[in-house]
Each structure stands twice: as structure tokens, then as C-alpha cells.
Amino acid sequence: MTSPTANAGRRARITAITSGKGGVGKTFLSANLATALARQGEKVLVLDADLGLANLDVVLNLFPKITLHDVFTGKNTLDQAILETPGGFSVLLAGSGMVEYSRLTPEVREQLVDVVRQVVPRFDRILLDTGAGISDVVLYTVSLADEVLIVATPEPTSLTDAYATIKVLATTQNRRDIRVLVNQVSKPGEGRIIRGQLQQVVDRFVSPGLEVPVKLEFVGEVPIDPSVRDAVKKRQLLLDCLPGSAAAQAVVAVATRLRA
Amino acid sequence: MNSKSHHPPTAAPDALRLELALSLLAQSGQAVPAGVEGSTAWLQALIDALCDLSSRDGLTGLANRRNFENAIARESDRVARSGEPALLLMLDIDHFKRINDHHGHVAGDLVIKAVSEALNATVRPMDLVARIGGEEFAIILPNCPPAFGSTVAERIRERVEEQAIQLVSGQQLGCTISIGGAYAPQWVRSTPAVWMERADLQLYRAKSEGRNRTCLEPTPVSVVSAEEKGLLFASSIFGEDLT
Numbered sequence: 001m002t003s004p005t006a007n008a009g010r011r012a013r014i015t016a017i018t019s020g021k022g023g024v025g026k027t028f029l030s031a032n033l034a035t036a037l038a039r040q041g042e043k044v045l046v047l048d049a050d051l052g053l054a055n056l057d058v059v060l061n062l063f064p065k066i067t068l069h070d071v072f073t074g075k076n077t078l079d080q081a082i083l084e085t086p087g088g089f090s091v092l093l094a095g096s097g098m099v100e101y102s103r104l105t106p107e108v109r110e111q112l113v114d115v116v117r118q119v120v121p122r123f124d125r126i127l128l129d130t131g132a133g134i135s136d137v138v139l140y141t142v143s144l145a146d147e148v149l150i151v152a153t154p155e156p157t158s159l160t161d162a163y164a165t166i167k168v169l170a171t172t173q174n175r176r177d178i179r180v181l182v183n184q185v186s187k188p189g190e191g192r193i194i195r196g197q198l199q200q201v202v203d204r205f206v207s208p209g210l211e212v213p214v215k216l217e218f219v220g221e222v223p224i225d226p227s228v229r230d231a232v233k234k235r236q237l238l239l240d241c242l243p244g245s246a247a248a249q250a251v252v253a254v255a256t257r258l259r260a
Numbered sequence: 261m262n263s264k265s266h267h268p269p270t271a272a273p274d275a276l277r278l279e280l281a282l283s284l285l286a287q288s289g290q291a292v293p294a295g296v297e298g299s300t301a302w303l304q305a306l307i308d309a310l311c312d313l314s315s316r317d318g319l320t321g322l323a324n325r326r327n328f329e330n331a332i333a334r335e336s337d338r339v340a341r342s343g344e345p346a347l348l349l350m351l352d353i354d355h356f357k358r359i360n361d362h363h364g365h366v367a368g369d370l371v372i373k374a375v376s377e378a379l380n381a382t383v384r385p386m387d388l389v390a391r392i393g394g395e396e397f398a399i400i401l402p403n404c405p406p407a408f409g410s411t412v413a414e415r416i417r418e419r420v421e422e423q424a425i426q427l428v429s430g431q432q433l434g435c436t437i438s439i440g441g442a443y444a445p446q447w448v449r450s451t452p453a454v455w456m457e458r459a460d461l462q463l464y465r466a467k468s469e470g471r472n473r474t475c476l477e478p479t480p481v482s483v484v485s486a487e488e489k490g491l492l493f494a495s496s497i498f499g500e501d502l503t
Contacts, residue, residue: 134482156493164482171478193497201491
């Protein structure tokens with residue numbers, strides 16, 4: 001845990017983690033990045049914004065009785081739903097029963113904004129773990145963030161969806177700086193190449209229609225590493241159970257980069 | 261409905277109180293249904309005429325708010341399924357209060373009617389033009405490709421601007437409208453409320469940028485073309501046959 005620096009003017013930096021395609025390790029990365037950020041001294045909250053199909057609880061092996069759902073329905077207070085994790089960060093889990101929130105109604109938006117407004121003064125960093133796809137819930141969640149981190153893998157399908165997401169965010173939310181994290185690379189340097197490919201297509205097809213071009217910032221790559229699967233199977237944080245692994249070290253490097 | 265014998269043959273016309281219904285129809289200028297008075301077909305025609313009446317705005321004959329809300333809910337569901345692009349335009353007469361204040365409410369009504377006619381004359385038969393408030397209108401344009409959106413909206417705006425409205429006093433009056441528009445999200449289920457809000461936001465933009473203009477929300481193009489994919493995968497790490 002971080003030392004509680006009594007900070008009256010605290011205002012969390014909100015980072016949305018999104019990907020377009022599902023199954024690229026977004027939730028795994030959110031949890032482990034949060035751990036790394038916490039160890040680097042940030043007071044971190046991961047908000048499970050995948051309202052329709054959350055699985056942060058599975059990654060963390062936490063199945064709380066009180067979730068965001070109960071906060072939305074007014075059954076419990078926000079404080080009752082915020083949990084401390086073994087990784088030294090806090091988490092707000094969506095829990096099951098959130099299917100009804102997978103449509104963006106004005107009520108869902110108000111409730112989300114309300115929750116974010118309440119947690120912002122209490123943390124240094126809020127990671128919004130969004131759902132897959134480019135649904136309006138995902139777009140809306142991302143719109144609440146100060147910065148966007150796109151997770152892609154070298155898979156062509158992931159890359160296509162990451163590109164589509166970048167395009168939509170640039171045109172609908174005027175995002176001009178988008179951070180790119182490449183997961184599951186098989187060779188060192190692949191991440192940079194992929195960022196370069198994305199940037200090239202963005203320069204050619206997206207930026208010409210905008211006043212200010214879109215800049216993709218490479219924040220790192222995480223290699224394919226069997227330790228990731230081991231940690232996920234054990235339902236443990238990679239940074240806890242295999243901190244020396246290549247993937248764990250890569251995640252730590254990304255966290256450092258995010259704080260810069 | 262398949263067997264006639266299960267139904268009473270006809271309702272006796274004098275057993276029903278139809279005076280109000282018939283006078284409403286007459287007042288709205290609609291013909292009394294043809295056919296044998298009191299027959300099922302006649303009653304159905306009467307109900308249809310009343311339904312039509314209750315879905316129209318009294319002053320302009322355009323779809324009213326109730327009809328519009330029904331239509332937009334249907335359209336946004338349809339778009340979510342079919343992926344067809346649909347455009348919603350929200351329109352508002354510029355400085356309408358000033359027209360009312362300077363020329364009176366009769367002139368105001370004339371302006372509203374004239375704008376309605378201009379709108380009706382500029383859209384396709386499949387589009388729905390509605391009066392959703394005093395000087396506010398909305399148009400749902402199903403299957404309207406994003407490339408045409410601003411052309412259509414501009415044509416509507418110009419048509420209204422060019423129109424001279426003849427007042428009872430013999431005076432001629434012109435008016436302009438501001439238009440905001442947004443496409444229904446194609447890839448997701450959304451709500452009509454969000455769609456309207458987005459179009460409204462653009463209308464607000466058009467107003468604050470000086471009125472008599474159209475502002476459409478930039479379309480979120482999530483489709484990735486073959487050309488884009490080609491360039492995206494133009495790297496040795498993807499091998500050569502992945503486009």
C-alpha cells in the first residue's frame with residue numbers, strides 16, 4: 001500500500017484501458033498494471049467498467065457480496081463496494097447481474113459518472129477496464145477518461161479492431177493522443193513495429209480529416225510468456241506469483257512509462 | 261378472424277356514440293369513411309382515420325411527437341439489426357420568438373406551416389418529418405448514407421431560406437432554420453434518447469455558431485476498408501498473405 005499522503009487536492013488521472021477485440025489480455029493487464037502502479041507509490045483504483053461481461057473478479061479471485069450493481073441500485077454505499085486487493089490497489093467490481101446495464105441508458109450514464117465523480121478525489125489513478133467492442137457503453141466509459149490505453153496483440157484481427165477503435169475515438173471524442181500497449185509479442189521489437197503500422201494507417205486515413213493529427217504513443221510490449229497462463233490459472237497476480245518473469249517485468253516497465 | 265361465424269355480423273351504428281369521432285374527422289378535413297355505415301369495414305376505416313388523426317400535428321399535418329417517438333424507437337432498433345445508416349435531423353426555426361413578437365401569432369403559425377411544407381417537399385417519401393415542439397421539427401431519414409447527410413441537410417436549410425412567406429397583411433417574410441444531425445450508431449443497440457441527444461447537441465452547435473446552418477456529428481466510421489487493412493498488415497511480421 002502507499003503511504004497515505006494526506007492530499008486534499010487529490011485528483012485521480014483516469015486511464016481507460018480498451019482494445020476493440022476481446023481476449024487480448026485487457027483485464028489481466030489492468031490488474032497487473034494496477035499492482036505495478038501501486039508499488040510505484042500510486043493509490044490506484046481499478047473500475048470494472050465491463051458492465052456486460054466482467055471477469056476482473058475471476059482474474060483477481062475475488063467474489064465480493066457487494067458490487068457496483070448494488071451501488072447502482074442503491075442497496076449499498078460506494079465504500080462498501082470498494083475492495084482492497086492483494087496487489088495493493090483497490091477495485092470496484094461490476095459483478096454479475098449487470099447485464100441490464102449493458103445498454104447505455106441515461107440512468108446508466110448518470111450512475112457511472114456519479115461513481116467516477118466520487119472516487120476521483122480519493123485516488124491518484126483510476127484504471128477503467130472497459131468491455132470489448134466499440135459499443136456505446138465502451139465509448140461512453142472511455143469518454144470519462146483523461147487518457148486512453150489501447151491494448152492490441154500482433155493478431156491481425158486484434159490489430160484491425162484496435163485501429164477501428166482508434167478511428168472512432170479520434171473522430172467522435174477528438175482524441176489526439178492515444179497510448180498503445182502491445183501484448184503477446186513473440187519477438188522483441190514487434191510492439192514498436194505494430195505501433196508503427198497503426199500510426200502509418202492513421203496518418204493516411206484518419207488524420208487527414210482532422211485539424212490536429214492523431215499521435216499514437218508506444219508504451220511498451222509484453223511478451224508471450226507461459227508464466228502469464230500459470231498466474232491466470234492460479235488466479236493470482238503475475239506480479240505476485242512470478243515477479244521475475246519476462247511478462248511481469250514488461251508490465252512494470254509499462255507502468256513506469258504510464259507515470260512519466 | 262378466420263371464421264366469420266364467430267363474430268357478430270355488424271355493430272348497429274346507433275349503438276355506438278360516434279358523433280365526436282365523426283365531427284373530429286370532419287373538422288380535420290378528412291372524409292367520412294365510405295362504405296356501409298356500421299359495417300366492420302366502415303368501423304375499421306373510421307378507426308384508421310382516427311389513428312391517423314392522433315398521429316398528426318393539428319397545425320401542420322406533420323407527424324406529431326407521439327408518432328415521432330414511436331418511429332424513432334422502431335428505426336433505432338432496425339438500424340441495430342440491419343446496420344443500415346439512418347440519419348436524425350433536429351431543426352429549429354431561428355429567432356421564432358422575434359417573428360411572433362413582431363408579426364403576431366397568426367404570422368407565426370403561417371411561418372410554421374410554410375417551413376413544414378418546405379421540409380415535406382425536400383425529403384423522400386420514406387422519411388418521417390415531425391413537428392416535435394412549437395418551432396422544433398425532427399426528420400428521420402432511414403437508409404441515408406453518411407456521404408449524403410450534409411447535402412440533404414443543406415438542401416433542406418436552403419429551401420427554407422429561399423422561401424418567401426406571404427402574410428395576411430400582404431407583407432412577405434423570410435425565415436431560416438438551424439439543423440443538427442447525428443447518425444444512429446450502426447454496430448450497437450442504443451436508445452432513441454441518446455440518438456436524439458446527439459442530434460440536439462449538433463443543433464445547439466448550429467445555433468451557437470450563428471444559426472441558419474447545419475451541423476452534423478462526425479460519423480464514427482468503425483468500418484476498416486480493404487485498403488486500410490492492406491497498409492495495416494504491410495509489414496514482414498505478418499508474412500505476405502494476411503491482407
